[in-house]
Amino acid sequence: MSQLLQFVISGITVGVIYGAVALGFTLIYNASHVVNFAQGEFVMLGALLTVFGIAAGIPYPLAALLAVGGTVLVSVALFDLALRPAGNAPIFALIIITIGASILLRGIARVAFGTSYFSLPPVAGGGPIAIGGAVLLPQSLVVVFGTIFIVVVLRLLMQNTLLGKAVIATSSDAMAANLVGINVSSIVRLSFAISGAIGALAGILIAPIALASHDMGALLALKGFAAAMLGGMGSPVGALVGGLLVGLSETLSAGYISSDYKDATAFIIILLVLSAFPNGLFGKGGYDRV
Amino acid sequence: MKNILIAAAAGVTTLGVLIGPAAAADPIRIGAVISKTGPAAFLGEPQQITLKHYVDKINKEGGVLGRSIDLVIYDDASDANTSRTFATRLIENDAVVAAIGTSTTGGTLAIAPVFEDAKIPLVSLAAGIEITEPVRSYVFKTPHTDRMVCVRIAADMKAHGFNSIALVTGTDGVGKSMRKECTDAAAAKSITIVANESFNPKDVDMTPQLTKIKNTKGVDAVFVGGFGQSLSVVTRNYGQLGLTIPQYHAHGSASKTYIELAGPASEGVRLTGPLLIVADQLRDNDPLKPAAVEYAKTYRELTGKDVSAFGGYSYDALLLIVDAIKRAGSTKPSAIRDALEKTKNLPGVTGMFNMTPEDHLGINENSLYMVNIKNGDWVLAQ
Numbered sequence: 001m002s003q004l005l006q007f008v009i010s011g012i013t014v015g016v017i018y019g020a021v022a023l024g025f026t027l028i029y030n031a032s033h034v035v036n037f038a039q040g041e042f043v044m045l046g047a048l049l050t051v052f053g054i055a056a057g058i059p060y061p062l063a064a065l066l067a068v069g070g071t072v073l074v075s076v077a078l079f080d081l082a083l084r085p086a087g088n089a090p091i092f093a094l095i096i097i098t099i100g101a102s103i104l105l106r107g108i109a110r111v112a113f114g115t116s117y118f119s120l121p122p123v124a125g126g127g128p129i130a131i132g133g134a135v136l137l138p139q140s141l142v143v144v145f146g147t148i149f150i151v152v153v154l155r156l157l158m159q160n161t162l163l164g165k166a167v168i169a170t171s172s173d174a175m176a177a178n179l180v181g182i183n184v185s186s187i188v189r190l191s192f193a194i195s196g197a198i199g200a201l202a203g204i205l206i207a208p209i210a211l212a213s214h215d216m217g218a219l220l221a222l223k224g225f226a227a228a229m230l231g232g233m234g235s236p237v238g239a240l241v242g243g244l245l246v247g248l249s250e251t252l253s254a255g256y257i258s259s260d261y262k263d264a265t266a267f268i269i270i271l272l273v274l275s276a277f278p279n280g281l282f283g284k285g286g287y288d289r290v
Numbered sequence: 291m292k293n294i295l296i297a298a299a300a301g302v303t304t305l306g307v308l309i310g311p312a313a314a315a316d317p318i319r320i321g322a323v324i325s326k327t328g329p330a331a332f333l334g335e336p337q338q339i340t341l342k343h344y345v346d347k348i349n350k351e352g353g354v355l356g357r358s359i360d361l362v363i364y365d366d367a368s369d370a371n372t373s374r375t376f377a378t379r380l381i382e383n384d385a386v387v388a389a390i391g392t393s394t395t396g397g398t399l400a401i402a403p404v405f406e407d408a409k410i411p412l413v414s415l416a417a418g419i420e421i422t423e424p425v426r427s428y429v430f431k432t433p434h435t436d437r438m439v440c441v442r443i444a445a446d447m448k449a450h451g452f453n454s455i456a457l458v459t460g461t462d463g464v465g466k467s468m469r470k471e472c473t474d475a476a477a478a479k480s481i482t483i484v485a486n487e488s489f490n491p492k493d494v495d496m497t498p499q500l501t502k503i504k505n506t507k508g509v510d511a512v513f514v515g516g517f518g519q520s521l522s523v524v525t526r527n528y529g530q531l532g533l534t535i536p537q538y539h540a541h542g543s544a545s546k547t548y549i550e551l552a553g554p555a556s557e558g559v560r561l562t563g564p565l566l567i568v569a570d571q572l573r574d575n576d577p578l579k580p581a582a583v584e585y586a587k588t589y590r591e592l593t594g595k596d597v598s599a600f601g602g603y604s605y606d607a608l609l610l611i612v613d614a615i616k617r618a619g620s621t622k623p624s625a626i627r628d629a630l631e632k633t634k635n636l637p638g639v640t641g642m643f644n645m646t647p648e649d650h651l652g653i654n655e656n657s658l659y660m661v662n663i664k665n666g667d668w669v670l671a672q
Contacts, residue, residue: 003505006531010497017494115331117519119551128530134501135531210494211519211551219492254498259488260461 002133007255008248009131013140015247017210020147020202021224022231022239023154024195030158030171030234031191033091037098038078039199039224040217041105045071046200047212048109051118060121068200074105075196079189102217109214122208143205147240150198154236167191171234223266230270232283241281245269317360318353318621320345320611321380323391323401324415324604328368332518333393336589336601337415338363341390343592344608354615366392370400377401381408387621388614390607391415393600395463402429411614411627413607415600418467422650428627430650432606432640433599436467438655439540439562440475443513446560446660448479452510452536456485456503458496458524460516465491468515468540484509491520496527509535517542522551529555536560541658546596549666556663563661563668564599566639571670578657582639599640606638 024039049070053063078101083094124138158164169177170187178184203212210216223246231242246266253265273281322341325334341361349358362384364376373392380386381404388411392398395418402421405412406428414421414431421431447455457472459465465488476483485506487499503509512535514524521543528537529552539561549556569582585605586597613636614629615621633645633652641657660671 003501006501007498010495010501014495115335116547117522117551119553128532130532137530206494211523213519216492251495251498255502259499263490 003255005132006134007251009134009136009140011248011251012244013137013143013209013247014250015227015244016144016147016240017202017206017243018220018223018227018246019240019243020143020150020198020205021220022228022243023147023150023236024199024202025225025228026234026236026239027154027191027195027198028188029228031167032083032094032188033171034083034094034098035225035233036078036192036195037095037221037225038102038105038217039195040219040221041102041109042071042075042196042199042217043203043206043220044109044212044214044217045074045105046203047120047207047216048113048118048203048214049200050204051120051207051212052113054120064204067204068197071200072193072196075192075199076189079192084185102221106215106217113214115214117211117213118207119211120204120207123205137209139205139208143209146201146205150201151236151240154194158236163190226267226270228280230273230280232277232280235280235282238280238282245273317358318355318615319360319362319384319386320608321384321386321389321391322361322363322604323366323373323376323380323389323397324363325368325393325397326363326365328366330368330394332598333415333600334365334368336593336598337393337604338365339592340585340589340601340604341608343588344605348612354612355619355621357621359612362386366397368394368397370394370396373397374400374404377404381405381410386410387623388413388611388626390604390611395421398429398431402426405429409627410623411611411630413610413630415603415607417464419471425648425650428623430610430630430645430652432603432610432638432643432651432653434541434564434640434653434655434658435651436464436471436540437475439658440468440472441478442562442655442658442660443472443538443540444475444479444481447476447481447511447513447538450511450536452481454482454484454508454510456487456506456509456512456535457483458487458489458499458503458512458514460491460520461488462491462516464542465489465516472513472515489516489520489524491516491518493520494523496520496524497531500524500527500531500533503535504531504533511536511538513538515540515542519547519551522548522556525552525555525559529553541599544661544668545598549663556666559663560671561661561663562658563670564602565641565657565659566597566599566602567668568659568661568670569639577635578637578642581637585639602639606640606643609638610636610643 028036046067049067050063053066082097122139124142126138128135128137166182166187170184174184227242227246228239231238249266249269250262254262324337326338345359345361366373390413393415395416398414398416398421406426411428417433419435419437459469485503489496537559541562541564543561544563544567565582566586572579589597614626618625618629631645633643636643641653643652645652661668662671
C-alpha cells in the first residue's frame, strides 16, 4: 500500500511538471494555432538564468524575477523576429521555425552556460514529509500548488476578462477578430510573453527537484507536448490533467511492470486515448465554416 | 598565375608527404579525433585542453627525437560517422604517424578498422571492452573497462559480506554495459542480484525504482551505474526515501559536480575512484603519485576546474605515444606500434601501464581505488 502511495506521489510530482510545460504550449496554440517547440527552452532559460543570477550575487526572488523577465523578452523576440516576419506562411512552416528557434536557444545556452548541470535551493526547505510509509518532498508541494495557481489564473483570465475573450476570438478566426478591432498581432505577442513567463516559472520551480542544464528542454518539451495533446490542445485544465496522466502512467508502469518500458507505456496510453478522443480529453473539435 | 601557385603548392605538399619522415626538422604529426561538442562534450572538452597544453609543453622542452610535435585535432561532435570521416582525413591528408581517439566507444569502434587497415597505431580514450578485446594489432586504449570496475566492486561487496544486491542502471550505453558486466562479476563472486531496475538518463525522478528496492527484502547493497546528472538524481531520491542500504557507484560519479548535485545524500556513498582524485592521499613513495598530482594541479591552473578522469585518459594516450616514439627512436607507424606493445612500468595518471601482445590496455583494477564520500570529499578506503 505504501508502495502504491509512493508511486502516486512521484507520479503527481512528475505529472505536474509535464503539465506546467504543457500549459505554455496551450496558450500559444490558443492564440495562434502554432505549436511552439521552443517551450522547453523557455523552461531551461528560466532555470539557468536564475542559477546564474544567484551565482552573480543577486538574491533568489530577484534573480527569479529577472529570469522570468529575460525569458519573456526572448519569447517576444521569437515572435517578433522569427514568426511575425513569416506572416501568412502555413502553420506547418511556423512550427518548423519554432523547432529552429529551440535548437538555436539550446546552442546559445550551451555556449553561455556550459554543459554542466545545476541545482537550485528548494523554495520550501526541510526534509521529506512521511505520509503512510511514503515520502513527499516539500518542494513537490510547491510545484503542485504553483502549477494549480497558474492554471486557475489562466482560466480566469481566459473566461472572465475582455483580454481573454480577445485571445479566444483571435484563436477562432484571426481575420474576423481583426475586423472587430482586435489587434491580432498584439494578442499573439501577449500570448508568447505569458507562455515565456509560465515556462520560466516552471523551470524555476522544478530545478530544485530535476536539476537544470542547457539541454533539459528537449525531453520536457516532448513530454509536455504529449501531455498537451492528451489533455486537448488549447485547454489549460486539459494540459494539467494530461500531464498528470502521463506522469502517473510512467511511475506506475515503472513500479508495477518494468522501468525498462516506462516511457513506452506512457506513449501507448497516449495513442489509445487519442484514438478514442482525437481532440484530447478536454479539447474542442476543430471545424471550418464554409 | 593563381592556378600555377596552387599547382606548385600541391606539388610541394605531395613531395612533403612522400619525403615525410626523412627530413629531420619536420614536425612529428600526431592526429586526434575527440568529441569536443555534442552529448559527449563533457569527455572531449577536458581532453582537448589537456592534449593542447601538453603538446605545447613537450615542444617548448625541445620536442621528441629533436623534432616538434604537430597535433591535428578534429571534433567529431560525438557522432561516429563524423569520427570515421576525420579518421580517413587524418590518414590520407594529414599523414599522421599515430592517432588518439575517439572519446566514445561507438566512435572508436567506427574508426578502429580504418587505422587497422592503414597500419597506423591508434590509442583510444573510451572505456568499452570491445576496443581491445579481441586484440587488434594497431589499437590501444587508456581507460579502465567497465568489467574491471565491476570486478573491483564485486570483490569489495564480497569482502563486506554483501551477498544479495540490487542493480540500478541507466538505459544509456554506459548503464547497459555496467548492468551486463556487473551481473557477470556478481555471479563470479556468487553474489545474488535480487532486484534489477533501470532509469532513463534524462528522467527527473527515480523514486518508483528505488521504492521497489526499498520494499525488496534482504538487499545488502545497491549498485548504481550510468553517467551524467542522472546518478546524482538517484542518490538524492535514495536519501529522500530514507534508504540506508550501502550504495555503490562506478567512477562516473567521481566528480565534485556529482557531490554538489546529490547534496548531503551523497555522504557515505562508496565508489571506484580513479587515481587522479585520490593521488594526494597516496603514500609519497607510490610511483603513481607524482605525475597524477602534477596533472591535477596543472589542469586546475589551466581551467580553474577540478580535474576529471576523462582528461587524464588523453594525457596517458599522449604519454604512451611519445614514450613509444622515444623508445623506438623512429616515427615509422609500425615501429611506434611495436614499441607501444612493449610499454613497461610507465606511470600514467590513470594507472601503471604494462602492455603485452595480449593486453593493449595495460592497466588493471589495482589502480581503481575504493573511495568513500565523506564531508563532501573523497576519502580513500583502507
